[in-house]
Amino acid sequence: MNSRVDNHSGTGRAIVTLDTPALLLDEEILESNLRTMQDVLSACGKNVRPHAKTHKSSYIAEKQIEAGAVGICAAKVSEAEGLAAHGIRELLITSPVITDVKIQRLFHLVKSDCHVMVVLDNPDNIKHLSQCARRHRTVLDILIDIDPGMGRTGVSFREVPGLIRLVERCGNLRFKGIQCYAGSVQHIPNYTERKKQSRAILEKAGELVRNLDSSGHTCEIFTGGGTGTYDIDSDIPELTDLQAGSYAVMDAEYLAVGSENSPGEFLAFPPALTLLSTVISTNRAEWVTIDAGLKTLYHHGADPIPLPRRNGWEYQWFGDEHGKLTRKGEIPLPALGEQVELIISHCDPTINLFDHYSVHRNGTVTDTWDIDLRGCST
Numbered sequence: 001m002n003s004r005v006d007n008h009s010g011t012g013r014a015i016v017t018l019d020t021p022a023l024l025l026d027e028e029i030l031e032s033n034l035r036t037m038q039d040v041l042s043a044c045g046k047n048v049r050p051h052a053k054t055h056k057s058s059y060i061a062e063k064q065i066e067a068g069a070v071g072i073c074a075a076k077v078s079e080a081e082g083l084a085a086h087g088i089r090e091l092l093i094t095s096p097v098i099t100d101v102k103i104q105r106l107f108h109l110v111k112s113d114c115h116v117m118v119v120l121d122n123p124d125n126i127k128h129l130s131q132c133a134r135r136h137r138t139v140l141d142i143l144i145d146i147d148p149g150m151g152r153t154g155v156s157f158r159e160v161p162g163l164i165r166l167v168e169r170c171g172n173l174r175f176k177g178i179q180c181y182a183g184s185v186q187h188i189p190n191y192t193e194r195k196k197q198s199r200a201i202l203e204k205a206g207e208l209v210r211n212l213d214s215s216g217h218t219c220e221i222f223t224g225g226g227t228g229t230y231d232i233d234s235d236i237p238e239l240t241d242l243q244a245g246s247y248a249v250m251d252a253e254y255l256a257v258g259s260e261n262s263p264g265e266f267l268a269f270p271p272a273l274t275l276l277s278t279v280i281s282t283n284r285a286e287w288v289t290i291d292a293g294l295k296t297l298y299h300h301g302a303d304p305i306p307l308p309r310r311n312g313w314e315y316q317w318f319g320d321e322h323g324k325l326t327r328k329g330e331i332p333l334p335a336l337g338e339q340v341e342l343i344i345s346h347c348d349p350t351i352n353l354f355d356h357y358s359v360h361r362n363g364t365v366t367d368t369w370d371i372d373l374r375g376c377s378t
């Protein structure tokens with residue numbers, strides 16, 4: 001079972017006939033991005049364990065598994081539940097699960113027919129999870145979350161051996177390895193600087209993995225890395241999995257980040273995701289107003305980019321429901337009723353605003369895919 005909506009009423013139409021604002025997904029680019037990541041990582045002997053927090057779609061998660069991913073990451077228990085309900089069998093929850101209510105849901109999943117692992121970073125949480133696992137007569141696979149310096153979640157490198165000993169003492173938990181996701185380095189614009197900072201963190205994690213191995217605590221999994229460092233972290237010998245998310249669909253924030261051969265742009269993964277909007281007012285000479293504002297474009301990071309880029313149009317925030325399109329060059333602004341496609345600012349929170357993707361190939365609608373994990377934030 002996949003989560004594809006059986007609603008083909010729009011199939012075969014040109015995307016310009018869609019009602020707006022509409023979240024468009026270019027199927028060909030999506031497939032090519034999934035293939036590129038899988039090929040690059042496989043060539044380095046690494047696994048892809050993509051993060052569903054970006055696309056929020058169990059159907060896309062299935063496509064990632066079909067492309068060769070070893071499992072899917074979920075940020076929240078509810079995302080993992082949604083993925084499991086649609087047949088994804090290998091899951092990693094990448095945030096600590098702390099409260100009784102969530103731990104109960106976690107064990108419900110653990111006792112189902114899928115394999116669920118969770119990260120942790122706290123001795124009390126270890127004891128709590130161990131007691132619950134014993135009560136449920138099961139064993140929970142865990143990864144220790146390492147703080148790469150951001151201070152969001154995770155323990156310091158030196159605290160890891162102590163936590164592993166506690167995991168072993170408590171019982172009913174199985175140490176599978178470590179997670180070290182350096183989120184704060186992913187968008188460093190300068191490639192060389194990004195490489196330097198990511199290397200410094202992941203090499204330290206690699207050293208920890210070697211030391212753990214030699215003391216008998218084998219890390220079957222060392223997961224980390226995101227889209228911004230996919231071609232940097234894949235050089236770390238001890239890293240087993242990359243947990244990138246944005247690469248599948250991309251956004252303006254990532255596209256502005258420099259890559260190895262091009263200082264001002266991220267070339268490896270073109271944007272598969274855009275927002276289709278309509279010009280709804282043209283009473284000013286200097287700008288036109290479109291029907292895409294804060295409620296359809298999450299405001300974070302880079303400004304949305306109106307397409308085609310050669311037109312030189314610029315998007316400015318204009319309230320909850322509206323955006324302002326201005327121009328730099330000589331190309332006229334779009335007319336009343338005309339449609340404008342935009343590359344969105346930040347993919348994850350924008351996708352979370354929509355119920356479905358309007359999927360297309362070369363401008364023709366091919367399908368509608370449910371964003372079934374939308375709003376799964378518990």
Ligand SMILES: Cc1ncc(COP(=O)(O)O)c(C=O)c1O
Binds near residue numbers: 186226
């Ligand atoms: C723990 C974790 N892993 C992986 C990712 C995916 O990163 P990216 O979207 O940069 O590929 C994120 C994104 O925030 C994350 O929080």
